[in-house]
Amino acid sequence: MPEVDLGATPLRELNASLHRLSPDTNERHWIIDHPAGRHAIAAGLNAPITVEINGPVGYYCAGMNKLATVLIHGNAGVGVAENMMSGFVHVAGDASQSAGATGRGGVLRIDGNASSRCGISMKGIDIVVQGSVGHMSAFMAQAGSLIVFGDAGDSLGDSIYEARLFVRGRVKSLGADCIEKPMREEHKRALHETLGRAGFNGEIDPSEFKRYGSARKLYNFHVDNAGAY
Amino acid sequence: MDWTPRTTPRASATFDEYSMSEIRRAAATGIYDIRGAGAKRRLPHFDDLLFLGASISRYPLEGYREKCGTDIWLGTRFAQQPIHIKIPITIAGMSFGSLSAQAKEALGRGATQVGTSTTTGDGGMTEEERGHSNILVYQVLPSRYGMNPDDLRRADAIEVVVGQGAKPGGGGMLLGQKISDRVAEMRTLPKGIDQRSACRHPDWTGPDDLEIKIEELREITDWQKPIYIKVGASRPYYDTALAIKAGADVIVLDGMQGGTAATQDVFIEHVGLPILGAIRPAVQALQDLGMHRQVQLIVSGGIRNGADVAKALALGADAVSIGTAALVALGDNDPALEEEYRKLGSHAGCYDDWHEGRDPAGITTQDPVLAARLDPALAGRRLANYLSVLTLETQTIARACGKSHVRNLEPEDLVALTVEAAAMARVPLAGTNWIPGTT
Numbered sequence: 001m002p003e004v005d006l007g008a009t010p011l012r013e014l015n016a017s018l019h020r021l022s023p024d025t026n027e028r029h030w031i032i033d034h035p036a037g038r039h040a041i042a043a044g045l046n047a048p049i050t051v052e053i054n055g056p057v058g059y060y061c062a063g064m065n066k067l068a069t070v071l072i073h074g075n076a077g078v079g080v081a082e083n084m085m086s087g088f089v090h091v092a093g094d095a096s097q098s099a100g101a102t103g104r105g106g107v108l109r110i111d112g113n114a115s116s117r118c119g120i121s122m123k124g125i126d127i128v129v130q131g132s133v134g135h136m137s138a139f140m141a142q143a144g145s146l147i148v149f150g151d152a153g154d155s156l157g158d159s160i161y162e163a164r165l166f167v168r169g170r171v172k173s174l175g176a177d178c179i180e181k182p183m184r185e186e187h188k189r190a191l192h193e194t195l196g197r198a199g200f201n202g203e204i205d206p207s208e209f210k211r212y213g214s215a216r217k218l219y220n221f222h223v224d225n226a227g228a229y
Numbered sequence: 230m231d232w233t234p235r236t237t238p239r240a241s242a243t244f245d246e247y248s249m250s251e252i253r254r255a256a257a258t259g260i261y262d263i264r265g266a267g268a269k270r271r272l273p274h275f276d277d278l279l280f281l282g283a284s285i286s287r288y289p290l291e292g293y294r295e296k297c298g299t300d301i302w303l304g305t306r307f308a309q310q311p312i313h314i315k316i317p318i319t320i321a322g323m324s325f326g327s328l329s330a331q332a333k334e335a336l337g338r339g340a341t342q343v344g345t346s347t348t349t350g351d352g353g354m355t356e357e358e359r360g361h362s363n364i365l366v367y368q369v370l371p372s373r374y375g376m377n378p379d380d381l382r383r384a385d386a387i388e389v390v391v392g393q394g395a396k397p398g399g400g401g402m403l404l405g406q407k408i409s410d411r412v413a414e415m416r417t418l419p420k421g422i423d424q425r426s427a428c429r430h431p432d433w434t435g436p437d438d439l440e441i442k443i444e445e446l447r448e449i450t451d452w453q454k455p456i457y458i459k460v461g462a463s464r465p466y467y468d469t470a471l472a473i474k475a476g477a478d479v480i481v482l483d484g485m486q487g488g489t490a491a492t493q494d495v496f497i498e499h500v501g502l503p504i505l506g507a508i509r510p511a512v513q514a515l516q517d518l519g520m521h522r523q524v525q526l527i528v529s530g531g532i533r534n535g536a537d538v539a540k541a542l543a544l545g546a547d548a549v550s551i552g553t554a555a556l557v558a559l560g561d562n563d564p565a566l567e568e569e570y571r572k573l574g575s576h577a578g579c580y581d582d583w584h585e586g587r588d589p590a591g592i593t594t595q596d597p598v599l600a601a602r603l604d605p606a607l608a609g610r611r612l613a614n615y616l617s618v619l620t621l622e623t624q625t626i627a628r629a630c631g632k633s634h635v636r637n638l639e640p641e642d643l644v645a646l647t648v649e650a651a652a653m654a655r656v657p658l659a660g661t662n663w664i665p666g667t668t
Contacts, residue, residue, distance in 0.1 A: 011448070012448070012452070015448045015451075016451055019451055039441050039444055039445065040441075040444055040445040040448040040449075043445050043448045043449050044378055044448060044449030044450070046378065058441070059438070059441045059442075059445065060432070060441065060442070060445040063445050063449065064377070064378040064381070064449055066378060066379075078432060078433070078438070078441075079432035079433070079445075082431075082432045083373060083376055083377070083378070085377060085378065097432075098431055098432040101373075101431040101432040102373040102376060102431055102432070104376075104377065104417065117431065120431040120432070121372065121373060121427065121431045123373075123417040124417060139431075140425070140427060142416075142417050142418055143417050159425070161418055161419070161422075162418070162419060219405075219419070219422035219423065220405050220421075220422060220423050221402065221404075221423050
């Protein structure tokens with residue numbers, strides 16, 4: 001099990017080592033110590049490995065992740081798991097703005113809170129936040145799901161497309177074209193399945209969540225809707 | 230008969246025919262005009278500059294004998310694999326979605342034949358353009374449609390798009406009629422809906438964040454790829470300085486004549502700077518920071534001929550980029566299609582409803598029947614011919630100015646025909662030593 005001390009090893013050297021790993025590598029579990037909020041740690045991974053980071057990370061940790069599991073034992077800065085393609089990223093602490101932004105696949109789990117614009121322009125990623133999310137979360141969200149155990153700030157799901165939003169707590173306000181929708185059995189099953197992939201094995205009751213999504217009234221521009229923007 | 234002289238009917242210069250037709254159109258429809266292309270109004274431009282050529286005090290090169298280099302290196306600041314293009318002209322970013330797959334392929338073919346680069350656009354990278362583009366620049370746009378790390382790694386350079394000349398500060402809209410199954414799949418959106426392109430990036434705000442974003446892109450690509458930053462011309466001195474600070478290898482500066490697929494006419498015509506007024510402030514920023522020629526400057530917006538290329542280089546750019554002119558070379562607005570343009574309420578040379586997807590030339594459309602009209606091989610050949618002519622013309626002027634490489638052209642080679650152009654280009658008014666605002 002390789003262990004890398006980022007207090008002594010340059011970030012470039014770490015990321016280059018991680019990028020060189022082939023899909024059938026034997027070095028499948030990496031430990032990174034003393035990240036000290038450095039940016040772009042474990043960005044661009046492309047192999048089915050596990051990377052554990054012991055401490056806080058800066059911007060874009062696990063950015064564009066593909067296949068890998070990245071476990072962050074600390075808080076995460078802006079854009080954690082941005083544009084993730086697949087794999088699993090788990091933040092044990094809080095996450096800053098734009099967590100999971102534009103993510104296209106995989107699961108991002110945040111045990112604490114996520115700041116504003118969580119899931120902005122998400123394109124297929126599933127994001128599970130045990131705490132609350134800030135304003136403009138799921139802005140222009142296209143696909144995937146954002147699941148929030150706590151509350152959501154202003155303008156949730158503004159200009160949303162086909163992403164699915166589930167919030168257990170209070171929603172301060174909904175953004176343009178985002179509405180509450182009925183929580184039918186198929187939605188509860190889907191939510192249960194997604195929570196399972198995030199590591200929640202039946203301890204969360206999907207029926208406690210409300211579902212939000214697009215009213216699809218702004219999908220084609222019409223001058224009569226100009227006031228909605 | 231009454232011979233009393235009568236007042237000749239007089240049209241208003243302010244309320245001219247076009248303005249009044251727009252008032253009537255707005256009153257009838259209640260919505261602004263959306264169109265493609267760049268600013269159409271008359272603007273100070275490269276036509277307002279002249280080269281002086283050689284004389285007793287300057288020694289020319291023999292036109293058909295002596296070598297005049299045209300190759301340019303891009304991305305020499307940080308990238309481990311900088312780009313080497315054979316001519317100082319690149320193809321600007323235009324999306325699959327706004328353009329047909331055939332058009333994207335033709336752009337790649339044409340650029341590759343003459344040894345230069347082409348650029349993706351909003352919507353991601355298609356196999357056609359990757360396969361036919363020897364040097365391909367991959368755009369990272371606010372929407373991140375189709376963005377994926379595999380394409381990032383197989384690109385030859387990365388261009389972070391902050392803005393474009395036709396609409397600095399604006400996003401975009403690809404109307405539903407151009408959203409085919411393939412476009413919808415690439416952008417992860419339902420077919421047939423209007424696809425908005427955001428005006429701000431989702432995961433960074435401001436130059437300090439941009440620096441970190443660039444660091445991430447470099448880390449993901451192991452510091453191999455040159456990273457460009459593209460900005461619309463609005464505050465070129467500060468934008469250039471901030472792009473340098475953020476770590477750009479190359480800065481792309483797009484003037485308001487630069488085209489767009491679909492934007493409000495009022496935005497295109499009234500926001501931003503003509504490229505003539507943007508180059509010198511950008512070069513000044515590069516020089517002030519000791520980065521001129523270390524960070525390369527590509528300028529675009531209204532480049533039509535080799536004289537335009539030469540003038541842009543003389544003002545301090547390292548290369549130019551073309552979009553609209555490349556589409557014309559492929560066959561856009563061809564008079565041979567006049568009858569079909571008339572059916573669309575336009576004329577050859579005026580057609581700019583690129584967003585509607587009904588382009589009879591098969592370029593700005595996703596209609597498979599219309600798109601099939603464009604032969605990528607033939608259109609690519611036309612583009613290659615055009616790029617060759619631009620290069621030959623640029624060399625002709627450079628030799629006449631005594632330059633053994635086109636990058637050696639300099640402001641001293643130029644004069645301006647108007648006070649405005651002299652002030653913007655910071656070259657003397659013809660026949661004087663006067664540079665307004667400087668001397």
